[in-house]
Amino acid sequence: MLVTYLEASRDLCEMDSILFGAALAVCRIIGAKVSTAGRATGHSSAIPAWRRRIEERIAKARALIGRLICFRSGNNRPRIVRTVRMAFAGTPS
Template sequence: MQHLMAEAGSTAGRATGQSSAIPAWRRRIEERIAKARALIGSLICFRSGNNMPRIVRTVRMAFARTNVSLSQPDITQKLTERIDDLKQIIAAGGKPIRRYTERSTRFNQNCLFQSDQKRLYESLEQPMVSGTGPAPNHADTVAF
């Protein structure tokens, strides 16, 4: 019985690790970005006056390796600096993901062009989904 459970556990771990279509480096970057966004939210809550124990604990953890105390008079400046640092981490993490996505799209379109040009042009003709909102009215367009 133990042999069967050990074997099932080892194959389940391998199956989940290899079957994912998202590369491991991308998942790590996305997790880092998600953690940074969550920390930014907590820091902004603390800066706006939320002193709940969970928020305070998160803020202390954010400044754990520094000599910053939450009772310092310039804590709002330190919070702003830390928030800016986290925003830079988010921006830096998004760049390789964006480059990878653009390169992957280019590669797939090149392959599709070589194999089936009709399908490529049909896929390019499909309208792009944009979240900009409703289209401008005719009078505004003419005035522009």
């Protein structure tokens, strides 16, 4: 039955889905535990690692800018002051 579906598959992505489904069915039949948390439901919807890293850097930069603005407006809380000192020293927070 698997051969029929594989021969009818149009591209590599579809073949991957068929093989994954077959492997998952076999694992369920034999009672093996399988984690599917890391697998994206749609390959095109998965966010690339490079984009996640850039977005994390942007979020950290925005947080730092927000703390610098707070310090400039007169907020002298210890956490803000520590962040400003670390930023000017070049130490990552």
